Amino acid sequence: MTSDSIPEQQAPATSGSYDSNPVKESFQQDIKIIKRKLNGYVGFANLPKQWHRKSVRRGFTLNIMVAGESGLGKSTLINTLFNREILKSELEEEDLSSGSKFVQIKNTNATIEEDGVKLKLNVITTPGFGEAVNNTDSWKPIVEEVNQRFDQYLEAESRINRSTVEDNRIHAFLYFIEPTGHSLNALDITLMKQIHEKVNLIPVIAKSDTLTDEEIVEFKQRILNDIKYQNIKTFKPLDYDNDDEETLLNTRQIMDKLPFAVVGSTKEVKTLDGRVVRGRSYPWGVIEVDNEEHCDFIKLRQLLVRNFMEELKEHTSNVLYEKYRTEKLSGMGIEQDQSVFREFDPLARQEEEKALHEAKLAKMEAEMKTVFQQKVSEKEKKLQRSEADLFSRHKEMKDKLSKQIKLLEDKKAQLEKQKSLPQEPPAPIPQKTRKGFLR
Numbered sequence: 001m002t003s004d005s006i007p008e009q010q011a012p013a014t015s016g017s018y019d020s021n022p023v024k025e026s027f028q029q030d031i032k033i034i035k036r037k038l039n040g041y042v043g044f045a046n047l048p049k050q051w052h053r054k055s056v057r058r059g060f061t062l063n064i065m066v067a068g069e070s071g072l073g074k075s076t077l078i079n080t081l082f083n084r085e086i087l088k089s090e091l092e093e094e095d096l097s098s099g100s101k102f103v104q105i106k107n108t109n110a111t112i113e114e115d116g117v118k119l120k121l122n123v124i125t126t127p128g129f130g131e132a133v134n135n136t137d138s139w140k141p142i143v144e145e146v147n148q149r150f151d152q153y154l155e156a157e158s159r160i161n162r163s164t165v166e167d168n169r170i171h172a173f174l175y176f177i178e179p180t181g182h183s184l185n186a187l188d189i190t191l192m193k194q195i196h197e198k199v200n201l202i203p204v205i206a207k208s209d210t211l212t213d214e215e216i217v218e219f220k221q222r223i224l225n226d227i228k229y230q231n232i233k234t235f236k237p238l239d240y241d242n243d244d245e246e247t248l249l250n251t252r253q254i255m256d257k258l259p260f261a262v263v264g265s266t267k268e269v270k271t272l273d274g275r276v277v278r279g280r281s282y283p284w285g286v287i288e289v290d291n292e293e294h295c296d297f298i299k300l301r302q303l304l305v306r307n308f309m310e311e312l313k314e315h316t317s318n319v320l321y322e323k324y325r326t327e328k329l330s331g332m333g334i335e336q337d338q339s340v341f342r343e344f345d346p347l348a349r350q351e352e353e354k355a356l357h358e359a360k361l362a363k364m365e366a367e368m369k370t371v372f373q374q375k376v377s378e379k380e381k382k383l384q385r386s387e388a389d390l391f392s393r394h395k396e397m398k399d400k401l402s403k404q405i406k407l408l409e410d411k412k413a414q415l416e417k418q419k420s421l422p423q424e425p426p427a428p429i430p431q432k433t434r435k436g437f438l439r
């Protein structure tokens with residue numbers, strides 16, 4: 001049967017064999033397929049399964065960098081995490097770093113397999129870190145290594161043929177803090193500050209079996225205060241909207257343990273009650289690695305492998321590398337021409353359209369105002385003109401009338417003068433000789 005066929009028949013067949021496998025448990029939850037309405041079935045519910053098949057075929061890669069002073073149990077912890085001897089024992093390694101007081105960068109590869117799932121593990125160690133008389137610059141080769149891996153990726157990504165881009169970027173950075181019970185030392189702080197924006201920083205308290213429970217609680221608090229005070233960012237998984245209560249609680253429980261107080265041991269020892277466990281034996285009893293009551297090893301493994309390996313990689317790629325890349329390219333004078341992309345930004349587009357619309361409205365309003373004012377002033381002028389007209393006509397009439405009055409008054413005065421003179425017989429009215437047509 002192929003995996004492309006109807007999923008409800010094959011769901012148990014492929015995932016069933018992973019029951020006991022911690023790495024696969026999270027996949028299993030994802031592949032749950034709801035059996036409903038077969039006639040409406042399109043097929044995209046099968047996508048997680050396709051992804052699953054492809055991932056299993058391709059395998060997984062994880063690049064972990066481990067830093068901290070020598071002898072803090074880094075190699076032991078890596079071997080404990082993956083339950084194999086990935087890093088060689090202390091003695092063999094010492095030959096390599098002894099004599100040289102410089103920090104070296106060492107890469108160890110191992111492909112491990114669990115229930116048919118392949119994991120290509122690259123562990124990058126830093127022998128010599130913190131061992132010089134003056135460690136002021138100890139962090140430099142480590143930061144350079146992280147940068148150089150980003151550069152390599154950037155270069156590969158910019159090639160014309162990108163089919164073989166290999167991801168050597170550091171996905172997780174385990175930093176081992178010496179179990180002093182005091183607080184972080186100057187080198188711890190410097191390294192973390194130099195690297196925290198380039199890697200997923202996961203601080204751990206080394207060899208926590210050398211501290212009492214109370215000491216661990218206090219030490220953790222002091223470390224957290226230092227980290228907060230120094231503005232150092234540590235890895236923090238995102239909460240997703242579709243995460244259920246259980247997942248959210250699980251994430252919270254993991255993150256509550258930061259910085260993880262770990263104990264490493266690949267050796268099996270016998271407990272007082274006769275169980276055989278991975279742990280460290282003391283006269284007063286056994287410290288068990290895989291016991292959450294004893295240390296945070298399980299929580300650290302959940303973070304690194306079981307729950308958040310993909311998120312560590314995604315965050316490296318989408319946030320940390322992206323930031324590095326942007327800074328690198330703008331440092332080279334390459335700038336993004338934002339105008340090219342504005343078309344595709346719906347929000348910017350909307351804003352732009354709104355501004356255009358508003359400008360148009362304002363223009364129309366201004367035009368209307370001018371027209372209106374023009375009309376008003378025309379009317380006013382007309383009114384003024386007719387007023388002047390009226391006024392002048394009024395004046396004209398008044399003048400005419402006063403002239404008439406004057407004329408009449410003159411006549412009146414004349415008549416009165418004549419009246420006051422001695423009466424003379426009125427002059428005979430000259431007889432008109434009518435020669436005319438009335439006869």
Ligand SMILES: Nc1nc2c(ncn2[C@@H]2O[C@H](COP(=O)(O)OP(=O)(O)O)[C@@H](O)[C@H]2O)c(=O)[nH]1
Binds near residue numbers: 072075076089206262
């Ligand atoms: N008490 C204790 N000792 C440990 C622990 N992990 C490792 N060791 C011991 O510390 C020594 C150095 O360990 P190693 O892993 O080589 O340290 P590295 O130099 O940091 O890689 C070895 O003797 C280990 O057995 C631990 O969690 N607790």
Ligand SMILES: [Mg+2]
Binds near residue numbers: 074090
């Ligand atoms: Mg080592």
